[in-house]
Amino acid sequence: xxxxxxxxxxxxxxxxxxxxxxxxxxxxxxxxxxxxxxxxxxxxxxxxxxxxxxxxxxxxxxxxxxxxxxxxxxxxxxxxxxxxxxxxxxxxxxxxxxxxxxxxxxxxxxxxxxxxxxxxxxxxxxxxxxxxxxxxxxxxxxxxxxxxxxxxxxxxxxxxxxxxxxxxxxxxxxxxxxxxxxxxxxxxxxxxxxxxxxxxxxxxxxxxxxxxxxxxxxxxxxxxxxxxxxxxxxxxxxxxxx
Amino acid sequence: xxxxxxxxxxxxxxxxxxxxxxxxxxxxxxxxxxxxxxxxxxxxxxxxxxxxxxxxxxxxxxxxxxxxxxxxxxxxxxxxxxxxxxxxxxxxxxxxxxxxxxxxxxxxxxxxxxxxxxxxxxxxxxxxxxxxxxxxxxxxxxxxxxxxxxxxxxxxxxxxxxxxxxxxxxxxxxxxxxxxxxxxxxxxxxxxxxxxxxxxxxxxxxxxxxxxxxxxxxxxxxxxxxxxxxxxxxxxxxxxxx
Ligand code: SF4
Ligand code: SF4
Numbered sequence: 236x237x238x239x240x241x242x243x244x245x246x247x248x249x250x251x252x253x254x255x256x257x258x259x260x261x262x263x264x265x266x267x268x269x270x271x272x273x274x275x276x277x278x279x280x281x282x283x284x285x286x287x288x289x290x291x292x293x294x295x296x297x298x299x300x301x302x303x304x305x306x307x308x309x310x311x312x313x314x315x316x317x318x319x320x321x322x323x324x325x326x327x328x329x330x331x332x333x334x335x336x337x338x339x340x341x342x343x344x345x346x347x348x349x350x351x352x353x354x355x356x357x358x359x360x361x362x363x364x365x366x367x368x369x370x371x372x373x374x375x376x377x378x379x380x381x382x383x384x385x386x387x388x389x390x391x392x393x394x395x396x397x398x399x400x401x402x403x404x405x406x407x408x409x410x411x412x413x414x415x416x417x418x419x420x421x422x423x424x425x426x427x428x429x430x431x432x433x434x435x436x437x438x439x440x441x442x443x444x445x446x447x448x449x450x451x452x453x454x455x456x457x458x459x460x461x462x463x464x465x466x467x468x469x470x471x472x473x474x475x476x477x
Numbered sequence: 478x479x480x481x482x483x484x485x486x487x488x489x490x491x492x493x494x495x496x497x498x499x500x501x502x503x504x505x506x507x508x509x510x511x512x513x514x515x516x517x518x519x520x521x522x523x524x525x526x527x528x529x530x531x532x533x534x535x536x537x538x539x540x541x542x543x544x545x546x547x548x549x550x551x552x553x554x555x556x557x558x559x560x561x562x563x564x565x566x567x568x569x570x571x572x573x574x575x576x577x578x579x580x581x582x583x584x585x586x587x588x589x590x591x592x593x594x595x596x597x598x599x600x601x602x603x604x605x606x607x608x609x610x611x612x613x614x615x616x617x618x619x620x621x622x623x624x625x626x627x628x629x630x631x632x633x634x635x636x637x638x639x640x641x642x643x644x645x646x647x648x649x650x651x652x653x654x655x656x657x658x659x660x661x662x663x664x665x666x667x668x669x670x671x672x673x674x675x676x677x678x679x680x681x682x683x684x685x686x687x688x689x690x691x692x693x694x695x696x697x698x699x700x701x702x703x704x705x706x707x708x709x710x711x712x713x714x715x716x717x718x719x
Contacts, residue, residue, distance in 0.1 A: 247694040249704050256498060257662070257703035259693060307697040420499070434680065441679065445712050451501060452489040455549040461499035462491050466706070470687050 236293035237324040240266040242280055242317070243288075244300050245476045247309045251467030253420050254393040255340055255357045260311040261301050263328075268317040269346055272367035274399065276425060276473070280317035294327035298335070313340040313357075318347070326351035342395075344369075345376045352379070353386045359420075361395040362410060364403035366424070373413075380414050392417055398447055399424035408456055419460045423447055425468055433472035440464055478535035479566040482508040484522050484559070485530075486542050487718045489551045493709030495662055496635040497582055497599045502553040503543050505570070510559040511588055514609035516641065518667060518715070522559035536569035540577070555582040555599075560589070568593040584637075586611075587618045594621070595628040601662075603637040604652060606645035608666070615655075622656050634659055640689055641666035650698055661702045665689050667710055675714035682706055 246261035266289045268281040279285035292300070301312065312332055319325055320343035329351050332339050340357035352358060362376055363369045383392050394417045396407040403424070411419045423444045427436060444464045451457050488503035508531045510523040521527035534542070543554065554574055561567055562585040571593050574581050582599035594600060604618060605611045625634050636659045638649040645666070653661045665686045669678060686706045693699050 247700075249690050249694070255703070257705040259700055259702055259704065308694060308700065310700045437679065437683065438676065441712055444708075448491050448712070452491070452550065458489075458501055458550065458552045460501055461497070462501065463499040464708070466686075469711070470683055470690070 236295060236327055238291035238293060239297065239322055239325060239328060240289050241292045241297060242266045242285060242290075243476060244297065244304065247305050249466070250313055250340065251470075252422055252463060252465045253342070253359045253361075253395050254418065255311075256463055256466060258311055258340075258357075259309065260313045260340065261305045261309045263297060263301070263312060263314045265314065265316045265319045265322060265325075267321050269321060270318065270344055270363060270367070270369045272363055272369055274367065274424060274426065277315070277317060294331045297328055298331050310336065311338045311340065313342070315342045318343055320344075320347040320349050320352075323349060325349065326354070329354050345379055346372060348375070348379050348382060352383065353388055356391055358383070358388070358392045359395050360392065360417075361397070364396055364398065364406040366399040366403050367397075377413075380417065384416070389416060393420055394418070395420040395422055397422045397424045399426065404450065408454075411457060411460065415459070421447060421451065421457075421460055421462045423464050425465060425473075427473075429473060436472050437469050440468060478537060478569055480533035480535060481539065481564055481567060481570060482531050483534045483539060484508045484527060484532075485718060486539065486546065489547055491708070492555055492582065493712075494664055494705060494707045495584070495601045495603075495637050496660065497553075498705055498708060500553055500582075500599075501551065502555045502582065503547050503551045505539060505543070505554060505556050507556065507558045507561045507564060507567075509563050511563060512560065512586055512605060512609070512611045514605055514611055516609065516639075516666060516668065519557070519559065536573045539570055540573050552578065553580045553582065555584070557584045560585055562586075562589040562591050562594075565591060567591065568596070571596050587621055588614060590617070590621050590624060594625065595630055598633055600625070600630070600634045601637050602634065602659075603639070606638055606640065606648040608641040608645050609639075619655075622659065626658070631658060635662055636660070637662040637664055639664045639666045641668065646692065650696075653699060653702065657701070663689060663693065663699075663702055663704045665706050667707060667715075669715075671715060678714050679711050682711060 243264040250258045250260050266280050338356040341355045342359040345360040345362045362371045485506040492500045492502050508522050580598040583597045584601040587602040587604045604613045
């Protein structure tokens with residue numbers, strides 16, 4: 236079996252955001268990203284700061300570790316990054332999880348296609364808005380959505396856009412217009428990914444969440460969306476591994 | 478057209494809980510309930526305190542009112558109560574909404590079946606745990622789930638149990654065991670439905686949410702659940718009409 240670069244395996248906990256918000260799950264966080272978003276809350280996956288924590292693991296190593304810490308307490312695993320879609324051989328892990336009747340969720344920004352996308356039960360494509368300083372390659376994103384449509388995977392797919400400012404909001408509307416067939420989730424951006432004052436962070440995030448709701452409910456071009464906060468940040472702040 | 482007793486029509490806002498949490502929606506709240514849960518957060522729908530606010534409306538009246546306040550800002554309507562399942566003639570409203578390409582969500586405790594259940598896009602059945610002081614008629618609940626299964630409506634159905642204490646938690650586990658084929662949502666109970674100090678309420682609810690998560694993640698009999706807070710209470714406290 237080939238190796239997968241892993242930075243964190245933790246859980247069980249709950250998924251704090253997106254299409255399966257609240258779901259009991261384990262997390263596997265892969266190392267490496269082709270983006271470098273200005274506000275990345277997982278920058279340690281790609282900025283070198285956690286280089287020494289990266290472990291090269293086979294799919295079986297990862298499964299063993301999941302069972303070691305999660306025991307019988309889970310039937311859902313979320314793979315996040317970094318960008319797990321950089322890893323062609325992730326299919327080995329996905330297959331192994333499915334063989335063990337584990338549901339698999341995965342989040343990626345939509346900069347790369349992998350054939351194993353069609354095996355994911357809850358696939359979140361989260362294109363990055365202007366405030367990230369990244370720019371979306373819409374030719375690739377179109378192809379990804381097209382492939383998922385061809386493989387009849389729309390029920391397992393959602394789009395998620397994090398909103399920090401007006402330009403991000405407009406970007407999200409563009410995404411909604413471009414892919415009206417895919418459920419769209421808007422998520423409040425966390426400007427303070429290193430802050431340690433949880434009470435303060437919670438009230439700031441809830442205020443921003445309220446503002447985003449106010450905006451969306453008055454916008455007749457965004458009738459078909461879901462607007463969500465990050466529950467794990469409300470509960471645990473910026474702590475890692477929960 | 479026959480009349481429907483309505484207590485509130487408001488929105489657009491977001492759905493704060495359950496299977497379509499975060500969804501942009503309008504709310505129609507019907508009057509009347511066959512239960513009287515100890516911690517009911519909508520007691521004004523049945524305790525007589527808002528008797529003078531009840532308006533008898535036809536389906537068309539309701540639709541006109543929705544358009545009047547919601548304009549073009551919605552394509553989803555949530556019907557709640559009270560117990561809207563007391564109203565056989567609600568099918569007139571549901572049909573009218575569907576004719577206008579509006580998706581319909583509805584919440585009921587599962588004490589009555591109505592044939593129009595099979596027309597609902599997002600049906601939440603929320604049986605009430607012991608702390609409510611109500612007791613579940615499982616013969617009826619079984620029949621409801623059976624009918625929904627027969628009509629191939631499981632993808633549009635979820636179960637939701639509000640948890641206040643240990644007995645409620647055990648009750649929720651029983652619900653999960655009894656209906657393993659239906660997605661189960663556990664929701665943190667709000668003990669303080671009249672409190673006006675939002676900051677305090679938010680931090681209490683987030684603490685209780687964290688405790689419920691801690692409990693669920695250590696319980697191998699509840700692997701397949703989603704654990705959620707009430708987002709509207711986190712954002713707006715106990716205010717009505719948001
Ligand atoms: S795509 Fe995700 S992991 Fe990569 S830099 Fe952006 S936020 Fe961070
Ligand atoms: S079933 Fe719902 S509306 Fe009726 S008393 Fe209980 S909580 Fe209140």
